[in-house]
Amino acid sequence: MTTYVILGGGIAGMTVAEHIPMFDEGTPKIILISDSDFVKQAVNVESHGEALTSFDVAEVSHPELRHVTYITARVKEVDFEINRVYLEGKREAVKYDTLCIALATSTCTASGIPTVLLSYNNALPLLPMSP
Numbered sequence: 001m002t003t004y005v006i007l008g009g010g011i012a013g014m015t016v017a018e019h020i021p022m023f024d025e026g027t028p029k030i031i032l033i034s035d036s037d038f039v040k041q042a043v044n045v046e047s048h049g050e051a052l053t054s055f056d057v058a059e060v061s062h063p064e065l066r067h068v069t070y071i072t073a074r075v076k077e078v079d080f081e082i083n084r085v086y087l088e089g090k091r092e093a094v095k096y097d098t099l100c101i102a103l104a105t106s107t108c109t110a111s112g113i114p115t116v117l118l119s120y121n122n123a124l125p126l127l128p129m130s131p
Contacts, residue, residue: 009034
């Protein structure tokens with residue numbers, strides 16, 4: 001059994017949690033860690049052709065998803081060498097086989113590029129892929 005840990009309960013983190021069972025043929029153990037009691041979930045999803053989808057975003061209490069365990073806590077540290085996530089106020093580290101970091105971002109203008117994604121603390125800019 002593979003243990004997946006997802007950091008972040010936004011749309012990206014929830015989408016990963018929903019789709020892991022489609023790609024892992026075993027019985028995945030999925031742990032979603034968020035500092036909120038609520039997660040963001042896509043609702044009213046409508047497909048508009050092959051590549052275009054529209055949806056609304058709703059904050060919901062932890063929905064029941066198969067194989068998903070929710071932990072409400074803030075991440076204190078990640079040790080990538082031994083695959084452990086340390087949480088504030090928790091003694092025991094969370095062990096993982098695969099880690100997904102899907103933390104909050106906002107779209108804003110940076111360096112004249114209108115679609116650069118920056119973390120809320122503006123630490124590491126993530127540039128969009130070229131069209």
